[in-house]
Amino acid sequence: xxxxxxxxxxxxxxxxxxxxxxxxxxxxxxxxxxxxxxxxxxxxxxxxxxxxxxxxxxxxxxxxxxxxxxxxxxxxxxxxxxxxxxxxxxxxxxxxxxxxxxxxxxxxxxxxxxxxxxxxxxxxxxxxxxxxxxxxxxxxxxxxxxxxxxxxxxxxxxxxxxxxxxxxxxxxxxxxxxxxxxxxxxxxxxxxxxxxxxxxxxxxxxxxxxxxxxxxxxxxxxxxxxxxxxxxxxxxxxxxxxxxxxxxxxxxxxxxxxxxxxxxx
Amino acid sequence: xxxxxxxxxxxxxxxxxxxxxxxxxxxxxxxxxxxxxxxxxxxxxxxxxxxxxxxxxxxxxxxxxxxxxxxxxxxxxxxxxxxxxxxxxxxxxxxxxxxxxxxxxxxxxxxxxxxxxxxxxxxxxxxxxxxxxxxxxxxxxxxxxxxxxxxxxxxxxxxxxxxxxxxxxxxxxxxxxxxxxxxxxxxxxxxxxxxxxxxxxxxxxxxxxxxxxxxxxxxxxxx
Numbered sequence: 285x286x287x288x289x290x291x292x293x294x295x296x297x298x299x300x301x302x303x304x305x306x307x308x309x310x311x312x313x314x315x316x317x318x319x320x321x322x323x324x325x326x327x328x329x330x331x332x333x334x335x336x337x338x339x340x341x342x343x344x345x346x347x348x349x350x351x352x353x354x355x356x357x358x359x360x361x362x363x364x365x366x367x368x369x370x371x372x373x374x375x376x377x378x379x380x381x382x383x384x385x386x387x388x389x390x391x392x393x394x395x396x397x398x399x400x401x402x403x404x405x406x407x408x409x410x411x412x413x414x415x416x417x418x419x420x421x422x423x424x425x426x427x428x429x430x431x432x433x434x435x436x437x438x439x440x441x442x443x444x445x446x447x448x449x450x451x452x453x454x455x456x457x458x459x460x461x462x463x464x465x466x467x468x469x470x471x472x473x474x475x476x477x478x479x480x481x482x483x484x485x486x487x488x489x490x491x492x493x494x495x496x497x498x499x500x501x502x503x504x505x506x507x508x509x510x511x512x513x514x515x516x517x518x519x520x521x522x523x524x525x526x527x528x529x530x531x532x533x534x535x536x537x538x539x540x541x542x543x544x545x546x547x548x549x
Numbered sequence: 550x551x552x553x554x555x556x557x558x559x560x561x562x563x564x565x566x567x568x569x570x571x572x573x574x575x576x577x578x579x580x581x582x583x584x585x586x587x588x589x590x591x592x593x594x595x596x597x598x599x600x601x602x603x604x605x606x607x608x609x610x611x612x613x614x615x616x617x618x619x620x621x622x623x624x625x626x627x628x629x630x631x632x633x634x635x636x637x638x639x640x641x642x643x644x645x646x647x648x649x650x651x652x653x654x655x656x657x658x659x660x661x662x663x664x665x666x667x668x669x670x671x672x673x674x675x676x677x678x679x680x681x682x683x684x685x686x687x688x689x690x691x692x693x694x695x696x697x698x699x700x701x702x703x704x705x706x707x708x709x710x711x712x713x714x715x716x717x718x719x720x721x722x723x724x725x726x727x728x729x730x731x732x733x734x735x736x737x738x739x740x741x742x743x744x745x746x747x748x749x750x751x752x753x754x755x756x757x758x759x760x761x762x763x764x765x766x767x768x769x770x771x772x
Contacts (some may be wrong), residue, residue, distance in 0.1 A: 314629075392600070414698050431642040438630055442688055445617040446639055489629040493672055499630060547675075 287517045290407070297412045300419040301468050302480065306503030308464045309485030310495070311457060316436040317367065318486075320357060322376040322478040327353045329474040330382025331466075337389040343414060343466060346349060346474075355473035358458045380398035394513040401473040401525055404482055418467050422460045429456055434495045476525045480506050483532035505535055505543040550574055550610065551596065551633035551696070551728075553754075557604035558591055564752050569605065571756040572611040573749055575695070578719065580739040580759075582766055592747075592754065593617065593698045596730075614726075616694030619684045620701045620732075624679065628674030630700055632665055632684045636663025639657045639691040640706040654737045663717060683717065690721075696728040697721070703735060711735070715742050736767045 335345020360370035468477035484505035513528035594600035
């Protein structure tokens with residue numbers, strides 16, 4: 285299957301997506317931001333259709349929208365009890381806008397489904413390059429703040445007590461999350477990018493007990509999911525997203541069962 | 550030494566405390582007592598620089614690093630890190646292998662000090678209340694603090710576990726000359742373990758000897 289250029293591109297792209305999402309996902313889950321990452325995916329869809337409407341690249345539109353809205357959600361939800369409500373508010377606004385932009389632009393509906401559900405044929409080598417650069421930026425930011433981010437994500441109260449600048453860390457993380465969503469949407473689609481940003485990270489928690497190991501397992505599961513998904517999509521012609529999400533869901537339940545089994549033995 | 554001179558704190562117009570004068574000497578084990586909302590946590594936050602004072606002075610030697618064990622923590626059953634990894638969160642990133650070895654040594658020493666060595670591989674989510682408190686304590690000891698602040702750390706523990714934890718804190722206080730500031734609503738513990746108390750009442754804070762600490766000072770609502 286590597287005889288086809290588009291499959292090679294898709295493989296490279298999804299490898300970068302999986303690594304980024306696997307790393308970021310560990311922090312998404314421990315910071316209880318699964319819902320936000322789901323919402324950002326929808327907002328990414330609105331951003332992409334905005335990009336198409338005004339004639340910039342969908343990726344640029346996505347990055348713009350996800351960045352602005354993640355920072356908006358971050359500053360609206362100073363009280364953790366208000367977070368869910370503010371996420372719903374912001375996402376309602378953007379889903380509405382996304383549908384409006386799409387209907388105003390002349391693009392066909394198949395384009396919208398590509399953004400929403402992902403596509404392995406829709407990606408050009410220029411887009412792959414952009415994606416690789418963005419992935420490197422995300423990984424660099426995470427590495428730069430790794431220790432403080434881990435402390436804040438796994439023990440927010442302890443980190444505040446130790447005098448860490450938790451507010452700054454939160455904004456820095458929201459930016460990497462917004463970038464990761466934009467990157468991931470290219471292949472798995474904006475509706476299901478959150479699969480890669482949450483499930484591998486959540487599954488890892490049932491298996492290992494240190495931050496570096498959580499990251500390794502999460503990246504591993506994420507990579508396994510996209511590689512297997514691409515292969516199965518290639519031989520069956522079924523959507524790649526279906527295979528990726530099924531794989532990650534099955535692995536999640538296996539992980540949960542393993543934890544429960546271990547508790548009783 | 551920690552010294553307050555005419556210290557005052559307001560939230561907007563609301564006065565929390567004023568005319569506060571006290572000294573806490575190195576190596577003291579002191580209770581902070583008084584009803585809820587009298588400003589105990591606010592005072593320790595001012596000491597740590599997490600909250601601004603509204604007037605007066607608080608003098609703390611810069612070298613006196615403070616370790617704070619907060620009252621609440623969000624650790625549920627699914628919390629993934631084990632006790633050792635949880636403690637290690639408070640370490641800075643070090644590239645040099647020598648420094649890393651020093652860190653490992655330090656972590657081992659602290660786990661030893663807090664009697665957690667045998668339990669270090671247990672996921673924190675599955676640890677008992679007392680084990681969790683010990684882990685929080687161990688984490689805050691990592692910066693080699695000279696002052697340790699315990700914010701109602703014994704509140705949710707049963708009597709036996711409470712005593713074990715307090716014995717451990719007392720041991721650290723005596724062996725390592727650690728100053729301990731113990732925020733508590735527990736009369737017995739205050740009497741048994743601490744040498745002195747700061748009593749929060751009537752919008753001020755008064756240092757009192759442990760003999761003058763009476764049970765009614767702990768009653769809900771205070772006086």
